[in-house]
Amino acid sequence: MPTRQRQTRRSKTADKGLLFNIQKFSLNDGPGIRTVVFFKGCPLKCAWCANPESQLRHPEEMYDEAKGCKIMVGEYKTVPEIMDVIMQDFDFYEESGGGVTFSGGEVLFQAPFAIKLAQAIKEKGIHLACETTGYATPAVFAEFYPYMDLIYFDCKQWSPLLHRQGTGGTNEMILKNMQTVIDSGKDYCIRIPVIPGFNYTDNDAKHFGELFQKMGVKEVELLPFHQFGLKKYADLGREYELKDVAQLHTNDLLEYQKILQNAGIDAQINGW
Incomplete structure (x- = not known):
């Protein structure tokens, strides 16, 4: 690819972000009332992903049951366009101790744009x-994380090999970045999505x-496997590998929780 074309592509990446939703009045993605900005595109390919519409790095068609037709999922937006939506609920953030949460997909997949939005x-x-x-990469993460007041950090696997087998990528960079957050003194929450198999x-x-003992993690949150995203795969015309896997509930993770607690880790189950 010619240099000029590469530079143009990078410029567009920083000027516009690809989102698949902006959700207002969220109460489950951080303290207080929040606006959640969902970035589209993820470098990992987790078989259990509950937001399959977030995975691909381009807009795509998805069946909308309410409208009875296919719609395009994914829209490029500028920082001012997103800020217009965010600022509509500024008073609610102040009154509730809320704010904005970046979600996905993977926000770091669009780091240049995410940083510009975070600055605003x-x-x-x-x-x-x-x-x-x-x-x-640690270099990209180092530019991004200082803008965050709170970081929810997934820890999907302890083994690099098993992580690669289950997600398509190893976990070395992930653990380095997690250690950076732990050492930074910022507020964070380590979460384990617990997946059968x-x-x-x-x-x-x-x-x-x-x-976690080695890394200095004191608390973790366990997320039981669920099937909340099952219908989305059908709406996207995709096969869901885990469609026949039974969901987990709080009681299914009590022994898992006990083992972590015996290791000195305060493990809480985010049940449903």
């Missing part, structure tokens, strides 16, 4: 959180406990 949000004095896999064994819990 922080200039308004708004609390900013993100939900991330941490899958980015991937990381749902007593041995996995034991190894997670050993990993």
Whole structure:
């Protein structure tokens, strides 16, 4: 690709971000009332992903049951366009101790644009959180994370090999970036999505406990596997590999929780 074309593509990446939703009045993605900005595109390919419409790095068609037809999912937006939506609820953020949360997809997949948006949000004095896999080079992550007031960090696997088998990418960069957050003094929450056939064994819990002891993690949140995104795969015309896998509930993770607690980790189950 010619240099000029590469530069143009990078410029567009920084000037516009590809989103698949902006959700207002969220109460589940950080403290207070929040606006969640969902970035489209992810470098990992987790078989259990509950937001399959977030995976691809371009707009795509998806069946909309309410409209009875296919719609395009994914829209390029500028920072001012997104800020117009965010600022509509500024008073609610102040009254509730809320703010904005970046989610996805993977926000770090569009790091140049996400940083520009984060700068605009922080200039308004708004609390900013993100939900991330941490899958980015340490250099990219170092530019991004200082803008965050709270970081929700997925830790999907303790083993680099098993992580690659289950997600398409190894976890070395993820753990380096996670350590950076832990050492930074910023507010963070480490979360383990517990998935049958991937990381749902007593041995996995034991190894997670050993990993967290080394890294200085004191608390983790366990997320039981669910099937909330099942219908989305059909609406996208895709096959869902885990469609026949039974969901997990709080009681299914009590032993997992106990093993982590015995390792000195305060493990809480985010049940449903």
